[in-house]
Amino acid sequence: MAATAQAVIGKDVARIDGERKVTGAASYGSDFALPDQTYAFLVTSTIAHGRVRRIDEAAARRVPGVIAVYTHLDMAGKVKPGKLMADGGYMGTSIQPLTSPDILHDGQIVAVVVGETFESAREGAYRLDISYHQAPASAGFGDAGVxxxxxxxxxxxxxxxxxxxxxxxxxxxxxxxxxxxxxxxxHHNPIELFTTLCHWSDGKLTVWESSQNVWGYKYGLAEQLGIDPNDIRVVSPFIGGAFGSRGSLTPRTAIIAEIARQLQRPVKLAPTRDQGFTIATYxxxxxxxxxxxxxxxxxxxxxxxxxxxxxxxxxxxxxxxxxxxxxxxxxxxxxxxxxxxxxxxxxxxxxxxxxxxxxxxxxxxxxxxxxxxxxxxxxxxxxxxxxxxxxxxxxxxxxxxxxxxxxxxxxxxxxxxxxxxxxxxxxxxxxxxxxxxxxxxxxAVAPAAAKVRLMPDGKAIVQTAAHDIGTGAYTVIGQVAAERLGLPLENIEVQIGDSALPPAPVAGGSNTTASVCNVIAKACDRLRHQLFQQSNAASTKDMSAMSLASVLGDLPKEGMEAYAENLPHGTKPDSIGKLYQGHSTLAGGSExxxxxxxxxxxxxxxxxxxxxxxxxxxxxxxxxxxxxxxxxxxxxxxxxxxxxxxxxxxxxxxxxxxxxxxxxxxxxxxxxxxxxxxxxxxxxxxxxxxxxxxxxxxxxxxxxxxxxxxxxxxxxxxxxxxxxxxxxxxxxxxxxxxx
Ligand code: MOS
The missing domain is CATH 3.30.365.10 (Aldehyde oxidase/xanthine dehydrogenase, molybdopterin binding domain)
Structure with a gap:
């Protein structure tokens, strides 16, 4: 443990993002807006089992402002179904709607209507005329068909x-x-609905969607859309509740991304509360x-x-x-x-x-x-x-x-x-x-990676693609960095929730604090080491006890950066490589x-x-x-x-x-x-x-x-x-x- 100036770990401190949250400065998934964005509205099945027989789009297309209607007839073959997370994939379900007329559950997505406004898309969706071939459906326990x-x-x-x-x-x-x-x-029912906003620019896709797993989403979407994961960025700085419902990709995201690719315009989806019961997990x-x-x-x-x-x-x-x-x-x-x-x-x-x-x-x-x-x-x-x-x-x-x-x-x-x-x-x-x-x-503890950059003015930027699902991750990450660098907490800027940052595991299994704080501590220690090695003061003293203030003056304008990876007990050496492919290896419990x-x-x-x-x-x-x-x-x-x-x-x-x-x-x-x-x-x-x-x-x-x-x-x-x-x-x- 570094004997630094102040103990910040263990202190009862207010959330460093609290003010941003209560003043509305924090942007959640659906708060992001882009010029020229279009609005998508989902139509979901009214049967739990069967097939779509016929879709009459005429009335929907006549609604002023409706730009396009997408059904399985337009989308089949455009988006690949993904593998379930438990089977080594990134998805919460292997059921990918709009790939065929088949209906496997109540409230499955059967069409997407896109409009110039939310209202036009919704009106168009309501006017879509869909008929089904209905098959018997088994609800669960006690049903003969299970x-x-x-x-x-x-x-x-x-x-x-x-x-x-x-x-x-x-x-x-x-x-x-x-x-x-x-x-x-x-059902989890997080207050923030299951929204997504997708935009393509120069062949690269950006997705603004609240997520507990930004790196996983990036790789999963790449698979589903058939593109290079490096051409995808998932942004999720603040999350209006998740509780597991945003840990794995749901089928909506690739669908909206594909529609945005076809329209060459940003597409924003804000599903309704009841749609959330069937398009996400439970x-x-x-x-x-x-x-x-x-x-x-x-x-x-x-x-x-x-x-x-x-x-x-x-x-x-x-x-x-x-x-x-x-x-x-x-x-x-x-x-x-x-x-x-x-x-x-x-x-x-x-x-x-x-x-x-x-x-x-x-x-x-x-x-x-x-x-x-x-x-x-x-x-x-x-x-x-x-x-x-x-x-x-x-x-x-x-x-x-x-x-x-x-x-x-x-x-x-x-x-x-x-x-x-x-x-x-x-x-x-x-x-x-x-x-x-x-x-x-x-x-559970998982492999994670992080970067820390110290600036000559004594401020530090900490970066890792962790997620704050409302739990206080911003604050505990800041506390660990402050303590390890010996800086006041207000000098630490925490950047998380973005797949452009070094990978961190899914915010699941309550592993974030243990996984991320340990790698942040390592990156900070490495930074101290680099810094004191470079300055002449290093040779005689215990570096962990030294104050950063004495060497700040030696820093170049752009500051100095350290990177660290952490491989927890019980994880295999290749799990850092897997982390860089969007897979989290959670080790612990009884495993x-x-x-x-x-x-x-x-x-x-x-x-x-x-x-x-x-x-x-x-x-x-x-x-x-x-x-x-x-x-x-x-x-x-x-x-x-x-x-x-x-x-x-x-x-x-x-x-x-x-x-x-x-x-x-x-x-x-x-x-x-x-x-x-x-x-x-x-x-x-x-x-x-x-x-x-x-x-x-x-x-x-x-x-x-x-x-x-x-x-x-x-x-x-x-x-x-x-x-x-x-x-x-x-x-x-x-x-x-x-x-
Ligand atoms: Mo938790 S259900 O692993 O968000």
């Missing part, structure tokens, strides 16, 4: 963790829990069958987690959260199996804590059921089964502070005052329920050969449920989290607080409803897709439990963005049980479930 495939058959790389003989151990166990759970379809519904066997004193002897996930017809997308749930507790006999269910749906994708949120709901509900069956406090049951070594391969956790989190959280929450008897705690007509659950999230790395936390929920009406109110949320070194407690707290609220939302509010007969979504707007409002969220408390982990990476950073919303849903369900004695195993929990 096809269920074991994940191990669907994907060569998939492995179902198991050890020992879980079936026999379960049969012989003194205590047994055997229960099924389910979680619903959910969290698929899941089902779980849990079997826990334990001794009378609460020791787990058998754990079995079977799960099913819905996906589209062509894609084997899955989240497979058993990698986490089979490793949370000590258990000698573990079985797991994931299956995927192909239905007539669009391909699901990453949505905040993709595997852990649904899978830990099942595990942490079942653990609570076991605690009740054993007559043991649920925190004590977790302590009995706590471990520093994961049970599948016997690998040590780099650090694991789960029980420290429970202890700190229980103290702050007042857990020892809890009467465990359901329905025993009341406030007048309100039944009080207290529930808790564990959270865990893999610590490493010699160790396992996760962040942990404990979540507590207080519910008030009305005795007569069964109205459910959440009066308190509290989370205690240990995530290695905290670069900025303010942005960390903000992420975790948002996570707790979203976790509450996943338990009580959110569900995308699907019409079983037509396989179409019917609450695809923010009026009917429920999310918590301020009145639903009363007291939220976040405790940061100190944790030092030197193994995860040089700076000791664990990701925390996705840790907060895992486990909250189970804590809510466990609190419902404590308040009412009713065990609700299917989310979301609504008052009709309690009547």
């Amino acid at each position: 096809e269920t495939v074991a994940a191990e058959e669907a994907s060569k790389s998939h492995e179902d963790p198991k050890i020992g003989d879980a079936a026999t151990a379960f049969q012989q166990a003194a205590l047994r829990i055997d229960a099924s759970y389910s979680t619903p379809t959910q 969290r698929a519904e899941t089902r779980h069958h849990m079997k826990l066997g334990a001794t009378l004193d609460g020791k787990l002897v058998s754990l079995s987690h079977e799960a099913w996930e819905v996906t589209s017809r062509p894609d084997n997308y899955m989240v497979s959260g058993t990698k986490a749930t089979t490793r949370l507790y000590r258990c000698p006999n573990v079985y797991s199996k994931v299956s995927i269910v192909h239905a007539d749906r669009n391909t699901p994708g990453f949505m905040r804590s993709p595997p852990e949120l649904p899978y830990l709901f099942a595990l942490e509900s079942a653990i609570d059921e076991l605690a009740v069956a054993a007559g043991i406090d649920p925190i004590e049951l977790r302590r009995i089964n706590d471990t520093q070594v994961e049970p599948i391969k016997g690998l040590p956790y780099t650090s694991r502070s789960l029980m420290a989190c429970f202890d700190a959280g229980a103290k702050a929450f007042g857990w020892h005052d809890r009467n465990p008897k359901p329905g025993s705690m009341r406030d007048g007509d309100w039944l009080i329920g207290w529930g808790c659950a564990s959270t865990m999230y893999p610590t 490493l050969k010699d160790r396992i790395q996760f962040a942990f936390g404990a979540e507590f929920v207080e519910l008030r449920i009305h005795r007569l009406t069964k109205e459910i109110r959440c009066s308190r949320l509290l989370g205690a989290f240990a995530c290695g070194r905290i670069v900025n407690p303010r942005t960390a707290r903000s992420q975790l607080m948002g996570g707790l609220i979203w976790g509450l939302s996943s338990a009580l509010h959110e569900e995308t409803e699907i019409d079983q007969a037509s396989a179409r979504y019917y609450n695809d707007d923010l009026a009917e897709y429920l999310i918590p409002v301020n009145a639903d969220v009363r007291q939220v408390e976040v405790l940061l439990v100190p944790e030092e982990d030197k193994a995860v990476n040089d700076l000791g950073i664990k990701g925390l963005g996705e840790l907060g919303n895992v486990g909250t849903n189970a804590a809510v369900a466990n609190a419902v049980y404590h308040a009412t004695g009713l065990r609700i195993r299917d989310l979301p929990i609504r008052l009709e479930d309690l009547l």
Whole structure:
């Protein structure tokens, strides 16, 4: 660690981009505008399965201002379908609309109308007359037309963790829990819609689109459009919410780019909210069958987690959260199996804590059921089964502070005052329920590259193609550079979100802070080294302790630049090369050969449920989290607080409803897709439990963005049980479930 003038890492500092955001100076994807730009409006299918029979464009073309109409008849062969990200590609789906008349899901793009104004394009789109050959559509679970495939058959790389003989151990166990759970379809609904703006100039394409993966987009678009990736630039300095929905390319971008190429004018697309439900990705519904066997004193002897996930017809997308749930507790006999269910749906994708949120709901509900069956406090049951070594391969956790989190959280929450008897705690007509659950999230670190340039006036410019999805990436990057260079934070200019910058990984799997801060630190150290080597002062002193001020005068006008790459533990040497082809290599979690790395936390929920009406109110949320070194407690707290609220939302509010007969979504707007409002969220408390982990990476950073919303849903369900004695195993929990 450089002993520089000031410690900036770990300081509670305000966002360096905060002022730009609140004054409107920050430009989000759709804020960019170009002279002579045209406007595109999408037309999406009103059936989930079948073919386009006929499209009558006459009325649309008569709308004043309409420039062009594009359907599969015009676009077939112009844009190549891309590979799914999980299969080594860049896409969120392999379904590329407008390549044929085939319809594979509700709301698939079937036409694009381009106009001189947004209004003319929209009017033209509304006047397009489309008829279909409709085929039967399967919505998902419970539908006869679905096809269920074991994940191990669907994907060569998939492995179902198991050890020992879980079936026999379960049969012989003194205590047994055997229960099924389910979680619903959910949509991210970032406030910024799924817009894109594409412009060609001298054969080169620029795309302004909010993205969690600018380098990935550049390479994916190059493949789809059949051009050199070096002729593509993706610009995304500010992002109005992403949560996984902008991590992989969606089909719209190449379509709009191709139309802009044909028209030789910039084309801007601003889809509607309901279109966002079907042209982007979502969290698929899941089902779980849990079997826990334990001794009378609460020791787990058998754990079995079977799960099913819905996906589209062509894609084997899955989240497979058993990698986490089979490793949370000590258990000698573990079985797991994931299956995927192909239905007539669009391909699901990453949505905040993709595997852990649904899978830990099942595990942490079942653990609570076991605690009740054993007559043991649920925190004590977790302590009995706590471990520093994961049970599948016997690998040590780099650090694991789960029980420290429970202890700190229980103290702050007042857990020892809890009467465990359901329905025993009341406030007048309100039944009080207290529930808790564990959270865990893999610590992923990815290769990254960065440049730092120091100017003679003592200002520094830091460049890396990282992404700030609202998490505070600008600020933590600035903090690391300020500390390593020994400069005030206001001297640091952070440039990110542009594929013209040195590559950084996808902002996914909560890896950004750990991946990017480590490479920034390296670039800064290298710059110091270069600088002092060049100046004569270097020979005698420890360079890391020297002030830059003494050598600034020696700098040329254009300053001095240093470049660095970082290859984290567990990544192969060629992963820098892959990074330069838009592929991120996330290493960590349970994927490493010699160790396992996760962040942990404990979540507590207080519910008030009305005795007569069964109205459910959440009066308190509290989370205690240990995530290695905290670069900025303010942005960390903000992420975790948002996570707790979203976790509450996943338990009580959110569900995308699907019409079983037509396989179409019917609450695809923010009026009917429920999310918590301020009145639903009363007291939220976040405790940061100190944790030092030197193994995860040089700076000791664990990701925390996705840790907060895992486990909250189970804590809510466990609190419902404590308040009412009713065990609700299917989310979301609504008052009709309690009547
Ligand atoms: Mo996260 S779903 O990896 O943005």
